[in-house]
Amino acid sequence: MRHQLRTIAGLVVAFLGVGGTASAQLTNVPIYANPSVSGIHIAGDASFGMNDESGKHEAFAGRVTVTLSKLLLGAGLGYVDFDNADGETTWMGSLGYRLVGSGGSLLNVSLQAGAGFVSTDSLVNQLKRTDIPIALGIGLHLPIPVIGIEPWIAPRYTFRWLSQGGESSNRNHFGFSVGADVTLPLGIGAQIAGDWSSLPELSSGGGDIIDDLKRKPYLLSAGLHFRF
Numbered sequence: 001m002r003h004q005l006r007t008i009a010g011l012v013v014a015f016l017g018v019g020g021t022a023s024a025q026l027t028n029v030p031i032y033a034n035p036s037v038s039g040i041h042i043a044g045d046a047s048f049g050m051n052d053e054s055g056k057h058e059a060f061a062g063r064v065t066v067t068l069s070k071l072l073l074g075a076g077l078g079y080v081d082f083d084n085a086d087g088e089t090t091w092m093g094s095l096g097y098r099l100v101g102s103g104g105s106l107l108n109v110s111l112q113a114g115a116g117f118v119s120t121d122s123l124v125n126q127l128k129r130t131d132i133p134i135a136l137g138i139g140l141h142l143p144i145p146v147i148g149i150e151p152w153i154a155p156r157y158t159f160r161w162l163s164q165g166g167e168s169s170n171r172n173h174f175g176f177s178v179g180a181d182v183t184l185p186l187g188i189g190a191q192i193a194g195d196w197s198s199l200p201e202l203s204s205g206g207g208d209i210i211d212d213l214k215r216k217p218y219l220l221s222a223g224l225h226f227r228f
Helices: 002-019
Strands: 040-049 058-068 071-081 088-100 107-120 127-140 148-164 167-170 173-183 188-198 218-227
Touching: 040 188, 058 088, 071 107, 173 218
Parallel strands: none
Antiparallel strands: 040 058, 040 218, 058 071, 071 088, 088 107, 107 127, 127 148, 148 167, 148 173, 173 188, 188 218
16 A cells, blocks of 8 residues: 555656646646546646637647545646747646545535646747636536546636736636546546636736737637546
């Protein structure tokens, strides 16, 4: 048992090291906050902006979530394709605590927080963006034979810091994500998620920060996962 815990802890440390943050949002990828995950959950996603205010950027990401009793530890690495810049790498890490349920329970509720970071050097002025979302994940584990189906929803509040061209600003905002995981007996499955945010005007400064016009972005993603 101790060896297994050390192995899991090593995986978590390795992924968090890649992420570069202690806790998450991958840029232009919905915030996955399924409180019903269990064991080790490895996922890959393709995400697309669905309206003009999302920038219609494409993003691709890999995520891992490790469950230790009531703790949900996560990390991820992604790639986002900006319209007016080269593609950039984005990192994230997250920490959640399951308030209700045990993963396999009918109802599961978790409080999750994270941090995500992206920086682009290919614009005239370097853009840096840091997001710290705090979400309440509410999900079901439906007792259906052979397959596992887990619909979930996660309202959240996000603290966002932006800097570009020597100016900085913040635009904290509400949002929510919703999705569903479908898992087969061997642990292979698929997931889909949608994400909506309501971004206010920049509270101060901001200059020509490219994020300024993205008011109410809608994101949609789909991917595959494996649990063991």
